[in-house]
Amino acid sequence: MFEDIKESFLEFDFDETKRLVRKAVDELRIDPLDVVEKALRPAMGVVGEKFEEGEFFLAELIVSGQLFKEIMSEIIEPKLGVGEAGRRLGTVVIGTVKGDLHDIGKNIVATMLRIAGFEVIDLGVDVPTEKFVEAVEKYRPDILGMSALLTTVIDEIKHVIDALKSKGLRDKVKIVVGGAAVTESFAKEVGADGYGKDAVEAVRVCKKLLGLKD
Structure with missing residues (x-):
């Protein structure tokens, strides 16, 4: 499931990625934080690497950031309660x-x-x-x-x-x-x-x- 979410995210498919995330947290009862840590952040890490290597450009970085933001605000944060989404580094x-x-x-x-x-x-x-x-x-x-x-x-x-x-x-x-x-x-x-x-x-x-x- 994590790989499916990651793959869909990297195709910038908003609807499919959100559907998979909802399925993970609602139907499969996967911890929302695990979805963030094991699927969403690794996907964004790939985006960052591709941006650094010149394979992705500013547009991809902005779109992926927007997709991440929407998933967090629409699905993850409501499940966790405000302010608990993610392990804060600082x-x-x-x-x-x-x-x-x-x-x-x-x-x-x-x-x-x-x-x-x-x-x-x-x-x-x-x-x-x-x-x-x-x-x-x-x-x-x-x-x-x-x-x-x-x-x-x-x-x-x-x-x-x-x-x-x-x-x-x-x-x-x-x-x-x-x-x-x-x-x-x-x-x-x-x-x-x-x-x-x-x-x-x-x-x-x-x-x-x-x-x-x-």
């Missing part, structure tokens, strides 16, 4: 910096992190420094992720890091940065803990920073 606050309205890349990273087992608090786009700082104070996340697609707003990342330092919060959270405008050398220059060149790498970096196996 909490990530994520957002696109002030002055930047691009959200596709950030949304893909958020989806991939959720699939990997992280709780993700998405602050959206055009997020001012103070909102990032407030979120770190409020949620006490393990990781803060910031995205910048435009070179004109890249300094906003440094502003956030400086603000966290002045509030005495910098040492309480790991910072991962990414986006088209960001380079690994820039990440090191501003004192970020990690850099993700794409969604797959971002998940890998987050796991590594928390001492988790890939």
Whole structure:
């Protein structure tokens, strides 16, 4: 059954995948978490690998993320009760910096992190420094992720890091940065803990920073 779900998922067949998942949890009484861990996440892992290898593109990543999201919200989460879907690896606050309205890349990273087992608090786009700082104070996340697609707003990342330092919060959270405008050398220059060149790498970096196996 797990292989059938995985195969259908990788064909991006929404109706058939949902039918199989419903059959697994309703008729066969399979633990919904087992469906997530043994079918859905492995399928998304394949999507990530194919994306990394250039066999899949942005469209496939977005569609698979949407399919995963719908299965979780329509079938898995109602079975488990809100907030119990998946074994949480840690909490990530994520957002696109002030002055930047691009959200596709950030949304893909958020989806991939959720699939990997992280709780993700998405602050959206055009997020001012103070909102990032407030979120770190409020949620006490393990990781803060910031995205910048435009070179004109890249300094906003440094502003956030400086603000966290002045509030005495910098040492309480790991910072991962990414986006088209960001380079690994820039990440090191501003004192970020990690850099993700794409969604797959971002998940890998987050796991590594928390001492988790890939």
